[in-house]
Amino acid sequence: MKQDEPIVDMITHFIDIINGFKGFDRKFTNGELVSKILRSLSKDWNSLRMLIENTKDVNTYPLEELYGTLMTYELNNVETKEKTRRIKEEMEELPKRQIALKSTNDEGSSNTNMSDEEFDDLVLLVKKWRGFRNNR
Numbered sequence: 001m002k003q004d005e006p007i008v009d010m011i012t013h014f015i016d017i018i019n020g021f022k023g024f025d026r027k028f029t030n031g032e033l034v035s036k037i038l039r040s041l042s043k044d045w046n047s048l049r050m051l052i053e054n055t056k057d058v059n060t061y062p063l064e065e066l067y068g069t070l071m072t073y074e075l076n077n078v079e080t081k082e083k084t085r086r087i088k089e090e091m092e093e094l095p096k097r098q099i100a101l102k103s104t105n106d107e108g109s110s111n112t113n114m115s116d117e118e119f120d121d122l123v124l125l126v127k128k129w130r131g132f133r134n135n136r
Contacts, residue, residue, distance in 0.1 A: 001042045007074045010040070011067055031059035034066055041070075048073050 001010045014037060018028065028036075035058055038049050052061070052069070114122070 001040050001045075005042075007070045011037075011070070014040070029059070030061070030063060033063055034058045034061050037063075037066060037070075044077075045070075045073070 018033065021028070038052060038058070041049055048069070052058075052066070
């Protein structure tokens with residue numbers, strides 16, 4: 001299976017190959033077919049493959065049920081990836097807030113004439129610093 005190949009295309013290709021073997025009188029058991037499909041899945045499917053191999057009897061697992069499981073997994077996985085992509089795009093579009101504080105060259109003098117805007121910036125900086133320290 002190719003990395004981004006839809007599961008329906010992979011199943012169709014698989015069925016074509018199996019039908020070709022039938023022309024040469026080569027028959028496969030259900031367990032062999034299920035095992036071959038599971039082995040042919042790309043690494044994106046590892047979690048589902050392991051789940052099926054560990055919870056189902058591969059020799060008796062119906063091929064049609066496997067097809068349905070694979071299609072359902074692909075549909076859910078595509079929706080999850082799409083949601084994750086949309087969230088990332090939205091996060092990148094949000095403006096990033098930056099705080100700039102004025103500095104003075106007077107080391108010994110205290111700045112008691114702080115404007116309300118400067119005071120708000122300082123309060124915001126202290127809150128963020130405290131939040132950063134608490135999250136570590």
